[in-house]
Amino acid sequence: MTTIGVIAQKHHKSVIELRRYLHRFPELSNQEFNTQKHIMQELTAIGLACHSIAKTGVIAELEGGKPGKTIAIRADMDALEIVDECGKSYQSQNHGVCHACGHDGHVAMLIGVAKILVEIKEEIAGKIRFLFQPSEEHFPGGAKFMIEEGALDGVDAIIGAHLWEPMKVGTIGITFDRLMASPDEFTIKIKGRGGHGSMPQQTVDALLVGAQLTVALQTIVSRNVDPLEQAVVSLGYFRAGETFNIIPDTAVIKGTVRSFEPSIRSLIFERIEQITKGICEANNASYEFEKVLGFPALINHPEYSKVIGEAGVTVLGKENVLTINPVMGGEDFSYYLEKVPGAFFFVGVGNVEKGIIYPQHHPKYDIDEDALCYGMEIMATAALALAHK
The missing domain is CATH 3.40.630.10 (Zn peptidases)
Incomplete structure (x- = not known):
């Protein structure tokens, strides 16, 4: 010793x-x-x-x-x-x-x-x-x-x-x-139009928009990032609605992005916002997007x-x-x-x-x-x- x-x-x-x-x-x-x-x-x-x-x-x-x-x-x-x-x-x-x-x-x-x-x-x-x-x-x-x-x-x-x-x-x-x-964060707030569950034609269903978005965001790493590069997009929070028969007018999604290369970091956030914008526009919803860049x-x-x-x-x-x-x-x-x-x-x-x-x-x-x-x-x-x- x-x-x-x-x-x-x-x-x-x-x-x-x-x-x-x-x-x-x-x-x-x-x-x-x-x-x-x-x-x-x-x-x-x-x-x-x-x-x-x-x-x-x-x-x-x-x-x-x-x-x-x-x-x-x-x-x-x-x-x-x-x-x-x-x-x-x-x-x-x-x-x-x-x-x-x-x-x-x-x-x-x-x-x-x-x-x-x-x-x-x-x-x-x-x-x-x-x-x-x-x-x-x-x-x-x-x-x-x-x-x-x-x-x-x-x-x-x-x-x-x-x-x-x-x-x-x-x-x-x-x-x-x-x-x-790099441990980064993001928040997406989807704004629709709420209403009674029996009359969905009168609404813009923020929960449905959020569900589509939740699935679509998982394609970023698999389809936009080089398979030899390391990156993660994970969602840890999805909240919409308060009761069983009311279509909610808002939904909130929160997640994290993990990456090593600054170019990959930028690409992922660019794609998150592009996908969010596209899905919201297709459903007549609007959105707010916030990102917080963490440590290098x-x-x-x-x-x-x-x-x-x-x-x-x-x-x-x-x-x-x-x-x-x-x-x-x-x-x-x-x-x-x-x-x-x-x-x-x-x-x-x-x-x-x-x-x-x-x-x-x-x-x-x-x-x-x-x-x-x-x-x-x-x-x-x-x-x-x-x-x-």
Whole structure:
């Protein structure tokens, strides 16, 4: 075991305790005041000066014993508006708020990384900047505000990680290009003319128009997007009418678009509006269309993914460092990678034997806490290598 590994093991228990505390007291986006306070207490206790940033975020920096680069490591802090059903002693005490995406573990891991690197700071060439970011779950995301307030000033590279249930504990997932898609939203409001269900000839049936549109929108990816390109159009909301015998005058459809290429993103939204316009005109209905462009796609820089992969091999062995396919979820870490080079990776937390089987954003989501030690050891190892690079 490496020196970093020994130190990581020493701090593993305290990192677990911190993660469980944060899980018990989760906070929603831009409301992470207690989380912020707790992070600052942890950093101060190990001798790191820190200050608030982006309202509820925290930034701290460790200066090494030798000159070198400045490497940033980021963890997000916010929880989700979900009722926690994990059934553990650390189940959320803030009803309706839950760390169902692992951000409690991200914070705890980064505190663990800070503890490791403080102990070997004389070996570090350059500086390590610790970024605790609020509001990843709530668009437009906290990364933009962190950057605007100087989080990346003087930074040469950045790394980050996400605890990932689909991968088993003891593995990590990396890519050398695309990792996560742009998560966009759209809303279509169809305006018809309502009336009694017995006299449909007097109406413009917004529900029927919406039903046609729901089917037609599913042809965009299959018929307009190159089959070798990655894209998703999914509808998650369709509402029309209040009772069984009244034809509704309005219908509302909401959905998401996921893509990697800006040209594909533009094509999909163009086709959504073309299809909506055509179907509405054919049925004598009108419509309102609104789109919200989310985070950019998260594209890793290959040379930095390689460093993370090498750190993973050191910690877990070559067979447990997996080159994975991109996923269509979104992450505002992409904003950092538009400004400075770096990479983002997944740390496996799934464990069937322990019942850790529920995906991100599920009320019963939980993690195998062994992953916290692996994650902080890999991040510390990679940051040290990048600072010397």
